Amino acid sequence: MRATNGFAVWIRLRGRIIGCCMALALMLTAAVAPSTAGAAEPKVNETYLALGDSLAFGYSLQLYHEGEVAGFEDPEMFENGYPNQLLKKLKAAAVKLGNNVRLVNDGCPGETTSGTIGTNASLLGTLNAALKESQEENGLPPVSGSSPCPYQAGWNAFKKVGIGGPLHHPYSGSQLEDAMETVRVSQNVEKKPVSSITLNIGANDELQTLGGVEAEAKAFVEGKLKKVGEAAVAAKLKKVAEEAIQAKINEQVYIKCSEKAFEKTGGNEPEFEEARQECLATEGKKLGEEYYAENQVKLEEEGKKAAEKYYGENKAKLEKEGKEAGEKYYGEHKFELGQEAEIFAGERVAEKAPALFAQINSNIAGILLALRDGGSLGLMGGKAINYNGKITFQGGYNPFGKVWVFAFEGVEFALANGGLEGPFAKESGRCGVHGATQKQEEEKNRRRVQRRSHPARVHVTRQETQRSRVHERARRLRCVHVVPAEKIQPGHPGR
Numbered sequence: 001m002r003a004t005n006g007f008a009v010w011i012r013l014r015g016r017i018i019g020c021c022m023a024l025a026l027m028l029t030a031a032v033a034p035s036t037a038g039a040a041e042p043k044v045n046e047t048y049l050a051l052g053d054s055l056a057f058g059y060s061l062q063l064y065h066e067g068e069v070a071g072f073e074d075p076e077m078f079e080n081g082y083p084n085q086l087l088k089k090l091k092a093a094a095v096k097l098g099n100n101v102r103l104v105n106d107g108c109p110g111e112t113t114s115g116t117i118g119t120n121a122s123l124l125g126t127l128n129a130a131l132k133e134s135q136e137e138n139g140l141p142p143v144s145g146s147s148p149c150p151y152q153a154g155w156n157a158f159k160k161v162g163i164g165g166p167l168h169h170p171y172s173g174s175q176l177e178d179a180m181e182t183v184r185v186s187q188n189v190e191k192k193p194v195s196s197i198t199l200n201i202g203a204n205d206e207l208q209t210l211g212g213v214e215a216e217a218k219a220f221v222e223g224k225l226k227k228v229g230e231a232a233v234a235a236k237l238k239k240v241a242e243e244a245i246q247a248k249i250n251e252q253v254y255i256k257c258s259e260k261a262f263e264k265t266g267g268n269e270p271e272f273e274e275a276r277q278e279c280l281a282t283e284g285k286k287l288g289e290e291y292y293a294e295n296q297v298k299l300e301e302e303g304k305k306a307a308e309k310y311y312g313e314n315k316a317k318l319e320k321e322g323k324e325a326g327e328k329y330y331g332e333h334k335f336e337l338g339q340e341a342e343i344f345a346g347e348r349v350a351e352k353a354p355a356l357f358a359q360i361n362s363n364i365a366g367i368l369l370a371l372r373d374g375g376s377l378g379l380m381g382g383k384a385i386n387y388n389g390k391i392t393f394q395g396g397y398n399p400f401g402k403v404w405v406f407a408f409e410g411v412e413f414a415l416a417n418g419g420l421e422g423p424f425a426k427e428s429g430r431c432g433v434h435g436a437t438q439k440q441e442e443e444k445n446r447r448r449v450q451r452r453s454h455p456a457r458v459h460v461t462r463q464e465t466q467r468s469r470v471h472e473r474a475r476r477l478r479c480v481h482v483v484p485a486e487k488i489q490p491g492h493p494g495r
Contacts, residue, residue, distance in 0.1 A: 044100040047186045047193065048090055050083035051116070051179055052200035055394070056107025057081060057168065064165070073155070073165035083107070083198060090196060102192065104182055105168040106175050108149040112204045113363035117145040117370075118174025126377050127366040134365070140358050143366035148174040176367055180374045180384045187385065194387060197371065200394035202360045209356050210349070217345040221337050228329040229322030236318060240310045241303030248299060249288045253280065256287050364393075 050056045058081025067073040087103045094101045108115075117124065128135075128142045135142065147153065152171075154164030171178035179197075187193040257279035265271040292299060311318060330337065368391065370377075374384030414422065 041095060042098050042100045044102045045192055046094060046099060046101045046195040047182070047190075048083070048087055048101050048103050048196045048198075049179060049182055049186075049194045050086075050103060050105045050107055050198050051175060052107045052198070052394070053111045053204055054107065054109035055081065055200045055203075056083055056105065056198065057109050058084060058105075058107070059109040067165075068162050071161055073161055075166050075168045078168075081105075081107070086198065101195070104186075104194075106171065106178055106182070108167060108175060109151045109165075110204055111149055111151070111175065111201065112146065112208065113201050113360050113367070114144045114146040114205070115148045115150070116175045116201055116367060117143065117363060118148045118177060119145045120174065120177065123177070123370070123379060126379060127369060130369060130373075130377060131362070131365060135362060138361075140362040140365070141355070143362050144359060145174070176370055177380065180370060180380050183371070183374075183387045184380075184383060184385050194389060196390050196392070197387070198392045198394070199367070201367070202364065205360050205363075206356065209352050213345050213348045213352065216348055217341045220344050221341050224337065224340075225326035225330055229326040232325035233318045233322040236321065237307040237311060241300075241307040244306035245292075245299045245303040248302060249291055252291045253284050253287045256291075257284065368393075 057075075058078040060078060060080070063077045064073070067077055083103055083105050087101065090101045117127075124143060124145050131140075131143065134140070149167070151164040152167050155166055157163075169178070169182075171181075183194050257276050260279050260283075261272050261275035264275045370379055370384075371387045371391065373386055374380065375386040377384075
């Protein structure tokens, strides 16, 4: 399951921001051991504050599922993320100088930029007032907020394994509000000032947008299949109506020919029957057309009533036939429908991307402004203080980065751990190398399997422009993504 509580999909981009964020350079190395074995570490006098989503939290899908099986979710299970690795490096450097560093990890799996900010109206109003000129100059929307950290909220509400979980550093309110409070308390109360902040956020904003596109693409295909089913039912009812009309015409032609035969023979047999059959054979068509022309409106109304009566008496049967017609069409046109859905999804992503990135940029600017100038702006009821230390911001990265050297390794892992319906894989359609026709694609997939060396199902995207990367990832929405947790730090879906 995803901790954020599946046509699926999953883009992760980061927008650039203007101002005070620094480029991420987390070249994490093995921790340096203290130079003197057994020597006591200096007292902690600095704080490293980690902010962000599941990347900061250290979330692992595999560990989460192991916790479900064990019947508990302990945040200490998730202490292998980049903040823990960076802490080792910061601590080693600090200890050499007679100092020490602690980690306060506010990371929340599934968090968005708006959730990081929260719903505090005063906070939002102050940030937007301070950023209004910059927003207008750069074409950015106002900073937006939303309910914070569903991962923690779900756990607090239900205390049920499998619905969210506890955080490393639980907080009320939003992550930003807690960050400002941590900066204040660490400096003014605990005398362990925050000396470093890392921030990674924005990926789940993109996932939410992409999730909406996936739902639209699914509805697009289902709509086409529904129309196929409706057309099949309509064709059946049309046939019923036509048969009813034709039966009425045949009845009237039979009566008319009977009258003519009687006039000609006086009803004597076998002459009467012979005359009637001759009339039906030679004049029947003409008589039928004349009757239809004279009674068209009435006949069509009778046909409509016959169709409505048939539908009322056979509704379940007709709906079943319509569904089967849609399923048959899907089976015969799966490849074409996949292409249409990909084109549709790509177009929708391209439409939504500019507004999405603008909102992410605006929200990140708001987060950084609150951290840097919270005191000057009088945030948190005037209790906030300005933070002047280092902020390391993680820029764009690819969460679909290659996990395995060869594709078959990931597929084998997924099959051995729940299969394609299990927690480590998601199958939702065509994948890998695309062909112009289904036959070409099947041939390419066959060759790929034979080579056993194409990393098709776990993608690596080149560093491109934001728009190009969105199009590329939209094209890959419907692929298999294998996410073995122990090999994924950082970069797995489900933040």
